[in-house]
Amino acid sequence: MDTFANKLSTSFRQSRGFYGALLLLIVIYAFYNILHPRGFSSAVLVQNANETVAIAFLAMAQTVPVLLGGLDLSVGAVMTLTSCIASELVSGSPVEILFGMFVTLLSGTAFGLMNGLIVVYGRLQPIIVTLATGAIAIGLALFVRPRPGGDIDGDLNWAVTNSLWDFVDTYQLFDPDATWFAPFAWIPVPLIMMFAIAILVWLPFRKSVTGRTVYAIGSAEGAAYMSGLPINRAKIAAFALAGFFASCGGLYLAIQTSSGNADVMQAGAYTLNSIAAVVLGGTSLLGGVGGAVASLVGACILRVISFYFRIVSIDPLLQPLIEGIVLLAAVSLGALRTLRVKNRLDLFR
Amino acid sequence: MNNLFSSIRPENKPIVIASFFIIAILLIGTGYTLSTQGTAPLLSPNYLLQQLQTGSFLGIVAAGMMMVILLGHIDLSVPWTLTAAAMMAASVGGEMALPTGIAVGLAVGLVNGLGVAYLRIPSMIFTLGVDSVLRGLMVAHTGGFAPQDQATPLMRYLAADRLLGVPVAIYVWAFVSICIAVTLTRTSFGRSIYATGNREGAAYLSGIRTRLVIIGAFMMSGVCASIAGVLLAGYSAKAYQGMGLPYLLPAIAAVVLGGTRILGGQGRYIGTLVGVVLIVLLNSVLSIMQMPEAGRQIIYGSVIVGMLLVYGRGSKVTS
Numbered sequence: 001m002d003t004f005a006n007k008l009s010t011s012f013r014q015s016r017g018f019y020g021a022l023l024l025l026i027v028i029y030a031f032y033n034i035l036h037p038r039g040f041s042s043a044v045l046v047q048n049a050n051e052t053v054a055i056a057f058l059a060m061a062q063t064v065p066v067l068l069g070g071l072d073l074s075v076g077a078v079m080t081l082t083s084c085i086a087s088e089l090v091s092g093s094p095v096e097i098l099f100g101m102f103v104t105l106l107s108g109t110a111f112g113l114m115n116g117l118i119v120v121y122g123r124l125q126p127i128i129v130t131l132a133t134g135a136i137a138i139g140l141a142l143f144v145r146p147r148p149g150g151d152i153d154g155d156l157n158w159a160v161t162n163s164l165w166d167f168v169d170t171y172q173l174f175d176p177d178a179t180w181f182a183p184f185a186w187i188p189v190p191l192i193m194m195f196a197i198a199i200l201v202w203l204p205f206r207k208s209v210t211g212r213t214v215y216a217i218g219s220a221e222g223a224a225y226m227s228g229l230p231i232n233r234a235k236i237a238a239f240a241l242a243g244f245f246a247s248c249g250g251l252y253l254a255i256q257t258s259s260g261n262a263d264v265m266q267a268g269a270y271t272l273n274s275i276a277a278v279v280l281g282g283t284s285l286l287g288g289v290g291g292a293v294a295s296l297v298g299a300c301i302l303r304v305i306s307f308y309f310r311i312v313s314i315d316p317l318l319q320p321l322i323e324g325i326v327l328l329a330a331v332s333l334g335a336l337r338t339l340r341v342k343n344r345l346d347l348f349r
Numbered sequence: 350m351n352n353l354f355s356s357i358r359p360e361n362k363p364i365v366i367a368s369f370f371i372i373a374i375l376l377i378g379t380g381y382t383l384s385t386q387g388t389a390p391l392l393s394p395n396y397l398l399q400q401l402q403t404g405s406f407l408g409i410v411a412a413g414m415m416m417v418i419l420l421g422h423i424d425l426s427v428p429w430t431l432t433a434a435a436m437m438a439a440s441v442g443g444e445m446a447l448p449t450g451i452a453v454g455l456a457v458g459l460v461n462g463l464g465v466a467y468l469r470i471p472s473m474i475f476t477l478g479v480d481s482v483l484r485g486l487m488v489a490h491t492g493g494f495a496p497q498d499q500a501t502p503l504m505r506y507l508a509a510d511r512l513l514g515v516p517v518a519i520y521v522w523a524f525v526s527i528c529i530a531v532t533l534t535r536t537s538f539g540r541s542i543y544a545t546g547n548r549e550g551a552a553y554l555s556g557i558r559t560r561l562v563i564i565g566a567f568m569m570s571g572v573c574a575s576i577a578g579v580l581l582a583g584y585s586a587k588a589y590q591g592m593g594l595p596y597l598l599p600a601i602a603a604v605v606l607g608g609t610r611i612l613g614g615q616g617r618y619i620g621t622l623v624g625v626v627l628i629v630l631l632n633s634v635l636s637i638m639q640m641p642e643a644g645r646q647i648i649y650g651s652v653i654v655g656m657l658l659v660y661g662r663g664s665k666v667t668s
Contacts, residue, residue, distance in 0.1 A: 071473070118654060123662040125611045131598055132653035139646030146643070265594070272425070272477055285471040317492060321485025328478035335468035347469055348549040348559075 017282020018294040025301050032304060035311050042163050042186035049188040050161050050256060052303045054079070056194050057249030058270050059277035059299035060202065060292040061242040066278050068238050069218045069287025070126030074115060074134035075246045076271035080262055081141040082108040082250030087150025087260030090251075097153055104251045105244060111137060112243015116236035126239075134267070141262035148261035150254065157258050160189045190252070194296065197248055201241075202292040210237045218287025245292075277302050279331055301330075363608030363660045364620045370656065371627050378634035391637065398516060404629030405522035406577045406584070408622070411600040412529045413573025415621045416566040418604050419533075420546045421613025422465060422472035424570045427600065428593030429483035430457045434575030435582035435592060436487055439498040446501045450579040451572055457483065458571025462564030487590075496588055504583030518580055525573060530618040532569075542566055546613030602653050603628050608660070 012019055033039030058075050065072040082104050089100030115133055119126050159170040165185035168176040176185065205211040213234035216224035225231055249270075254260050274295075275285075281298025283290025305326050309319050341347055357365055378391045390396050410427055417424045430453070438450030457479060464475040500508075510517050533539040541562045544552040553559045577596065582588040607624030609616025631652060635645045 118658075122654075122658045123665065124654075124657050125663070128601070128605050128611050128657065129654060131601060132650040132657075135598075135646045135650035135653075139643045139648075139650065142641075142643035142646065146641075265591075268594070275474060276477065279471075279474050285473060317489050318485070320488045321482065324478065324481035324483075324485040328475075328482055331470055331474050331478055332464070332468055335470060338467075338469045345550050345553070348553065 015282060015290075015294065017289075018291070018297070021280060021282050021294060021297045021301060025297050025304065028301070028308075029304050032307055032311070035308075037311075042188070045186075045191070046161075046163050046188040048303070048307060049191040049194075051307075052300055053190045053194055053256070054249045054253045055270065055273055055277060055303060056296050056299040057197075057245050057252065058274040059281070059295035060198065061245035061249065062271075062274040062278045063281075063283055063290065063292045063295040064214065064238040064242045064245070065126055065130075066275075066283055066285060067214050067218045067287055067290060068126070068235060069221070070119070070238075071275070071285075072115065072130045072239065072242050073127060073271055074111075074130040074137055075242060075274055076267035076269070077134035077137035077141070078108050078111050078243055078246040079250040079253065079270060080267040081111065081137040081144070082247040083254040083257075084141040084145040084150075084250075084260035084262055086251045086254035087152060087258075088144060090156065090254065091151045091153045097156060101251060104254075105247045108247020108250060109240050109244040112246070113236065113240040115243065116239030119239060120232045120235050134271070138262065138264055138267060141260075145260045145262050148259060148263075150259040152255055152258040154258075157255055160193065160252075161256055163188055164192070193252070197245075198293055198296055201244070205237075205241060206291065210234050214238050215288055218289070220288075273302060274299075276327055276331070302327075360608065360615060360617060363606070364617065364623050366660050367606055367608075367620070367623045367627050367656065371623070371630055374627070374630050374634055378630075378637055381634075381638055391634070398514075398519070400629055400633045401522075401626075402516035402518045403584075404625060405516075405518040406581050407596055407599055407603065407629065408522045408625040409525050409573050409577040409580070410596045411603040411621050411625050412525050412618070413570035414600045415604045415607075415609055415616065415618065416529065416533075416542065416573075417472070417570045418601070418609055418611060419542050419613055419616055420563060420566050421549075422563070422566075423601070424461065424476050424567065424574075425473065425597065426457060426461060426476040426480040426483065427570070427574045428591075428597050429480045429487065430454055430571055430574040431578035431581070431593035431596065432588065432590065433457070433483050433487050433578070435578035435588035436491065436496055436498075438504065438579045439500055439582050439588045440490075440496060442498060442501055446504060447579060450575050454571040454573070454575025454578075455568055456571070457575075458568030459564065461571065462567035465567065466560040466563035491590075498587065500583045500586050500588075504579055505586065506583070508580040508583030518584070521576070521580060525576065526618065526622060529569070529573075533618055538562065538565060543614055546615075548614075599628050606653065606656055 033044065036044060038044055058079060061075045062072055085107055086100065086104040089103055090097055091100070111133070115130055118124060118129050118133070122129070155170050159167045163185060164187045165176050167189050168174060168181070210230065210233055213224060213229040213231065216227070216229055217231060217234060221231070277299035278290070278295045279285060279298070280301050281290065281294035281296070283294055306323060314322065338347060375391055379389045382391060383389055410431065414424055414427065434450040434453040437453050438446040441449040461472070461476050461479055464470050464479070465472045506517060507521055508518050512520065533542065541552065541557045544555070544557055545559045545562045549559050578593065581592055603624035604616070604621050605611055605624070606627060607616065607620030607622070609620060631649065635648060640648070
């Protein structure tokens with residue numbers, strides 16, 4: 001018991017930003033549901049979850065390179081590319097659908113791998129490499145899908161964008177009205193997928209030597225090298241993982257909208273929002289501190305803020321302004337750090 | 350050849366290679382037009398001047414961006430600084446159009462600089478926030494529609510007219526370039542930018558007021574973006590939503606292709622000029638070849654990565 005309390009307090013001290021963000025999310029989402037006329041219902045949660053998944057995946061994707069002290073400006077473009085690929089492939093028989101999903105995720109991961117290889121063996125700065133490969137990804141997306149559109153299996157679309165009850169009902173897995181199932185039936189499928197991937201992919205990665213090395217590189221690359229850690233492997237894996245998360249986002253976006261659209265503006269907006277979500281979650285842009293789960297929370301905060309506009313009557317013309325001010329204010333909270341600094345030289349990187 | 354190459358100083362190497370690349374692009378483009386149409390429009394001075402006229406907007410944005418990148422920071426608020434300056438200039442109109450536009454740029458630069466220098470928020474995220482606030486302000490200002498205000502005659506003259514056969518926009522670009530180049534090489538402010546970009550702690554300890562340097566650089570970037578915005582509004586006769594977005598990433602690419610280190614502290618202005626010309630010519634050759642948008646994006650990205658692989662490689666971490 002004592003050790004658990006110790007662990008908790010250590011974890012709290014180490015990731016103050018994350019717990020702060022989590023608290024903020026709980027407070028603003030609870031408040032949102034109180035204000036909402038149909039708050040605390042499955043329908044509201046399902047809709048909110050659907051709108052959050054894509055940006056949450058991208059925030060997780062962005063986290064891994066940021067932990068290295070780098071940045072991936074191609075996540076939005078990779079998401080666009082993979083959603084275009086998915087809009088071509090995810091239809092037909094169940095086997096074809098599964099194959100299409102596999103190819104989609106594989107292509108995103110391969111693109112991330114390419115980023116990693118260029119960064120490591122080309123010895124270039126990640127930010128400028130991914131800026132260029134992002135253009136390549138958009139170009140490929142335009143090749144795959146010159147015009148918006150696509151064909152996604154209708155059942156799949158319905159099943160994964162609704163609650164667990166609808167999922168079971170669509171695929172006739174068992175009787176969805178069974179009594180034992182009732183306590184879970186309301187949970188939105190997108191929420192489950194989001195957390196499942198975070199837990200099944202991110203947590204094992206974080207615990208592995210490669211994952212630890214990512215953190216070490218972000219803190220001090222030279223020290224990581226001198227300790228004999230596999231630096232190259234960690235960097236390549238980090239970018240490949242970013243590609244994988246981005247392709248999860250792309251796959252979901254394609255299934256959700258039943259189409260693909262090679263939209264440059266959308267890709268750019270998603271990339272920039274993913275950086276904002278990472279910072280809101282408490283991950284340091286200098287690297288070494290934070291995690292994908294924290295960014296997931298950050299992405300949720302970003303989305304919940306925009307949900308408020310639906311229930312609070314604000315002039316729609318002022319919405320972008322308020323969104324911007326909230327974002328700016330949220331990131332300015334990072335300035336509190338400067339008050340704690342004892343030596344002025346610590347302010348400089 | 351090898352001997353010749355190694356005698357070039359390392360900071361000039363990117364500039365030399367990029368210049369060779371410009372010549373290669375011109376040759377490939379000319380070869381293409383000669384074989385398909387039997388003419389060589391790429392080499393006609395008139396065509397080149399026209400390309401440089403549209404390139405001058407990018408050139409001015411890149412000049413400002415370079416100041417910020419030399420500090421190891423980045424200015425992502427350029428798209429809406431540019432748009433806001435253009436919209437405010439057009440809506441104020443008359444004599445005060447130009448000063449208003451530039452004042453918008455100065456104000457945005459000041460806010461950016463204060464946030465980065467005093468609040469110590471990473472520039473990547475702070476300027477992004479400022480960008481979305483500006484977008485919000487402009488949506489509120491215009492009501493979400495394309496503004497109806499027309500550019501003033503002076504703005505149109507600066508952007509679209511010709512003086513002695515050369516587009517006026519190129520004179521403006523040249524003027525901005527000279528200002529930036531002189532600032533960087535001949536003033537203590539310029540040297541402070543390099544020092545701060547190399548190691549801010551050391552610069553601070555040697556008596557440079559690094560916060561003011563950061564604010565100054567961001568203000569210059571804001572002013573450059575606003576000049577580009579005012580010119581662009583003059584060129585297309587009015588301001589419109591999203592006019593700034595196509596300039597952000599090419600500006601960063603031009604600065605980096607010109608040999609400026611993205612982590613700051615190193616780079617020459619002439620390199621940025623070469624980088625801008627390279628990107629402008631690459632775009633125009635691709636459009637002469639009637640390359641579809643998909644192919645353009647792929648070639649554009651590959652060229653940037655390819656060129657950086659030739660000369661932008663960092664050193665290996667060994668300690």
